[in-house]
Amino acid sequence: MDIHEYQAKQLLGKYNVPVPVGDIAYKAHEAENVAKWLDEDVMVVKAQIHAGGRGKAGGVKIVHSVDEAIAAADKMFNMRLVTHQTGPEGRPVHRVYIEAGVAYEKELYFSILNDRETAGITVIASTEGGMDIEEVAANTPDKILKVRLGPGANLQPHHARSLSYALGLKGKTGRAAQRLFQSTYRAYYDLDASLLEINPLVITNNGGVMALDCKMSFDDNSLFRHRDIEELRDNDEIDPLELEAARHDLNYVKLPGNIGLMVNGAGLSMATMDILKHYGGDAANFLDVAGAATPERVAAAFKLIYSDTDVKGILLNIFGGMMRCNSIAEGLVSAAREVGLNKPLVVRLEGTNVDLGREILEKSGLPIEPCGSMDEAAQHIVEAVKRAA
Numbered sequence: 004m005d006i007h008e009y010q011a012k013q014l015l016g017k018y019n020v021p022v023p024v025g026d027i028a029y030k031a032h033e034a035e036n037v038a039k040w041l042d043e044d045v046m047v048v049k050a051q052i053h054a055g056g057r058g059k060a061g062g063v064k065i066v067h068s069v070d071e072a073i074a075a076a077d078k079m080f081n082m083r084l085v086t087h088q089t090g091p092e093g094r095p096v097h098r099v100y101i102e103a104g105v106a107y108e109k110e111l112y113f114s115i116l117n118d119r120e121t122a123g124i125t126v127i128a129s130t131e132g133g134m135d136i137e138e139v140a141a142n143t144p145d146k147i148l149k150v151r152l153g154p155g156a157n158l159q160p161h162h163a164r165s166l167s168y169a170l171g172l173k174g175k176t177g178r179a180a181q182r183l184f185q186s187t188y189r190a191y192y193d194l195d196a197s198l199l200e201i202n203p204l205v206i207t208n209n210g211g212v213m214a215l216d217c218k219m220s221f222d223d224n225s226l227f228r229h230r231d232i233e234e235l236r237d238n239d240e241i242d243p244l245e246l247e248a249a250r251h252d253l254n255y256v257k258l259p260g261n262i263g264l265m266v267n268g269a270g271l272s273m274a275t276m277d278i279l280k281h282y283g284g285d286a287a288n289f290l291d292v293a294g295a296a297t298p299e300r301v302a303a304a305f306k307l308i309y310s311d312t313d314v315k316g317i318l319l320n321i322f323g324g325m326m327r328c329n330s331i332a333e334g335l336v337s338a339a340r341e342v343g344l345n346k347p348l349v350v351r352l353e354g355t356n357v358d359l360g361r362e363i364l365e366k367s368g369l370p371i372e373p374c375g376s377m378d379e380a381a382q383h384i385v386e387a388v389k390r391a392a
Contacts, residue, residue, distance in 0.1 A: 004221045006235045007051040009100040011199075011217040014232075018190040020183055021213040025102025027051070034076035037101045038069040045104025048075040052094040053240040055218070056086030062096070065104065072101055097239050105213055110203035111170060112136050113184070115191045117198075118151060126150040126158060126188070128166050132203035158188035176210045183212050194232060195225035244288075244311055251303040253292060260285025262384055263308035263317040265301075267292050267326055275320045278377055284385040287314045292321075301334030302341075309342050316347035316388035320377055321354070328352045328360030336367045344369055347387035351380040 012022040024041065028034035038046060050062035057063050062084045064075040076099045085093035110132035118125040128148045131139040139146055148169050150162050163181035167173075172180045183204070191199045198220040205215045226233040238246055248255030254269070262284045266272040269291050276286045288311065292304050308317055321331050331352065339348065351374045352360045364371050372387070374380035 004223055004236055005053045006219055008217055010235045011219040015190055015214055015217060018186045020186050023102040023105050025100055028076060028099050031077045034099055034101060035073045038072035041103050043103045046072050047102050047104055048072055049100045050079045050084055050096040051098040051100050052084055054086050054088040054094055056088055060084045060086045106208045107205035108208060109206040112202050113204045114200040115188060121151055123153045128170055130170055136202055158185055176206060179212045195222050197222050244307060247307055253304055256289040258286050258288050260287045261313055261315040262388060263287045263314035265290050265304050265308060265319045267321050278381045282381050282385045287311055298330050298334030301331050302338035305335055305338040306342060315391060316384050318380055318384040319350045320380060321352050323354030327356045328354055329356040329363060332360040332363035339369050347391055349374055349380050349384040351377055
């Protein structure tokens with residue numbers, strides 16, 4: 004789960020990480036109240052969306068008066084920001100954050116993330132903070148510093164000192180940076196985050212350090228321990244199909260292809276996507292209906308996929324273990340009749356009560372194409388979509 008910049012700063016503030024003073028606004032009159040409350044010579048107005056690159060897209064404005072802050076916020080409320088992370092459709096702006104300007108001398112980069120290679124945590128820092136950190140990583144990787152921590156390990160004082168020395172920070176600035184590194188790591192660890200990125204981390208004119216921008220993502224599987232964080236979820240930033248899938252407890256991720264997939268089990272789902280790609284098809288989604296789906300849940304999953312306008316054909320690949328194939332077939336037939344099936348639908352069933360499941364499909368009278376193997380099913384749905392096009 005992702006959260007907004009202002010929410011991440013509020014969480015960091017609880018761990019004594021220095022952040023600029025600011026507040027959120029949902030309407031122009033609220034922006035006016037925040038700007039008047041701050042009453043600073045320099046303020047920064049920031050559009051709040053779950054995407055990077057806001058500054059280059061016009062979503063971050065430096066202003067010098069209350070009137071300028073109001074005008075900038077009012078303009079942002081009517082924007083659809085298009086950045087390199089949003090895609091061409093962009094994201095509408097529903098929230099604007101206004102904070103006090105900070106005079107600083109240097110921009111740095113600092114982040115913490117889960118490391119799949121080591122099954123631990125990696126801390127990353129760089130002297131080249133700011134909007135183009137991706138280019139730094141690609142063109143000058145020697146400027147990227149990494150500390151890899153094993154499973155269960157903590158960021159120790161000597162790690163923090165090594166990072167501050169490598170960044171060229173000395174004296175009180177170095178000590179302040181070390182405190183920030185350890186406090187940020189504690190926030191990351193305590194809150195079950197999967198990513199915590201401060202970019203830029205700035206060195207202020209008085210030698211302090213401050214998180215000028217922050218991004219945080221969390222492990223969804225840990226949210227039962229963090230109800231306060233789960234309440235920070237912004238449904239406006241979630242794909243409507245993914246939001247609907249969450250309501251039915253379905254593991255769904257929207258993808259850019261045109262063939263909808265309904266599979267049980269993450270491993271079988273990945274294998275289905277691979278074989279589909281092998282035959283020239285592209286998956287429109289990852290959808291795992293899990294091991295004990297009811298007919299009602301299967302029907303909800305099918306209708307979800309069918310409602311995606313990008314989907315031109317659907318492949319159902321189910322192995323019935325705990326899940327009975329006849330229950331799958333009942334839910335599928337019910338949903339297909341409800342939506343008025345007019346897209347190619349290829350079904351491969353195996354496992355418990357498979358013969359009964361196939362019989363239900365055959366007697367439905369619906370244009371459902373059964374297949375005996377995953378290989379055959381992938382070929383048929385790709386060919387069917389091409390014919391339909």
